[in-house]
Amino acid sequence: MADKLKVFKNQVNAAASTSLSAVSISVLTTDSTTQAVVKDVAFKVGHTNPLYEGVYDYPVKVKVGDFTVEEAIKGNGLTLTGSQIIDSSSSFSIEIQPEAQKVDYGFLEVMLLSATGVTNYYRYNLSQIGNPAGKGSAILEAIKSIGVPIVGPGGVTSLQGNTGCTIVRNGETLFAYANGSSLFVVKASGQLVVQLSMPTTIYAICADSNFIYGKSNGTDNVIRRWSISTLTAASDLSLNQSTNGFTNSNPGFIDHYNGFIYLRGQGAESTVWVINTSTGSTTTFQSSIANNENLGGLITVNTSGVPFLVEHQDTQVYVRNLNTSAEQTFSTPLPTNPTTTQGNHAAVIANGIVLFNNGSYNQTCIVDVNGATVLRTSTTGLFTMGGLSGVMISKPFQTAPAQVAREIQYNLLASGIEVTN
DSSP: EEEEEEEEEEEEEEEEEEEEEESSEEEEEETTTTEEEEEEEEEEESSGGGGGTTTTTOOEEEEEEEEEEEEEOOSSEEESOHHHOTTTTTTTEEEEEOOOOOEEEEEEEEEEEEESSEEEEEEEGGGGTSTTOOHHHHHHHHTTTEEEEEEEGGOOOOOSSEEEEEEEEEEEEEEEEEEEEEEEEEEEEEOOEEEEEEEEEEEEEEEEEEEEEEEEEEEEEEEEEEETTEEEEEEEEEEEEOOOOOOOOSSSEEEETTTEEEEEEEOOOEEEEEEEETTTTTEEEEEEOSSEEEEEEEEEEEEETTTEEEEEEEHHHHHTTTTTTTTEEEEEOSOOOOOOSSSSOOOEOOOTTEEEEEEEGGGGGEEEOOOOOOOEEEEETTTTTOOOOEEEEEEOOOOOOOOOOOEEEEEEEEEEEEEEE
């Protein structure tokens, strides 16, 4: 009889398969003349795409033959120590258990810009919540304690802007905001990427995958553009008609969706401008308004794939289905009518769910357009902004949640003693 130390398996980033069914990974087999003692096993399994981290659990069972000796609900870090005897003509395996089809609900990313206090950054994997429809309050409950204070350009702990948007550059989410005289682009940490001078006073910006767009505070027929790939000024987009300016007092909203910029210059204006970002062709539609102060608005696609413009206008919430142009208005759930001098005070926190911050009143509410009935909920006391009149920047949710293939990639190290009779 001979004993020898042996590494039974040493695999790094091994791809097993793409399957919702059980997948068995053989660690070792013995024949009629060999036995084994497994001493240490380290196993980690996950998706091949880090963007889908946490979507699947990858539950595992450790088996000797057909008998389960260990199991874990999540296979993202299984470590076994001790001894496990493997008799002759047997096997030792790790079996990834079957799972139901999962949907990727993405990551919430929100940055709060504050002129008077600490700027916070929030990031949360929405797959931990599941389908977000009707779960806006649960999402806020989950993120209320994970805000990370960040330090802005020049060591300043507060960042000041009037509107902002996220861009994706080289795979990284960056945050852009305008304060009238400059365009800032910062990392999630607050580190300055670039500061660009404005050709004119600009308070309103939005973006697609190629450009950051800026609308001046005056009436004109151009949209300013900055290249996302180079972070430099690009040529202006010329419009076929003049549009009203976006002011920093009782502002409206600006957002981009599916090749078009949607713009309401002031909260008191019933006109919404729709600008084709390829041709500059500009059309309008008239909408209901509630005068005085406006908290802004954003465009979100709900969990069924329907795009909505969601806007908080003083005493009412305005919702427009962009596919059908159907409009609805609702009374605000906020305890106090808004008072603000900047915008947008809005953030999309999941597909079909928009969060509004009521300026210096330290009040928030959510509007959920995922169901047959629009839900409006005051979240004051659950998720507040610390009494700040800050502007929020959020990652857009403008595509419907998609099914995710369960791709399997694992690391496996197993060692012990092989016994030969």
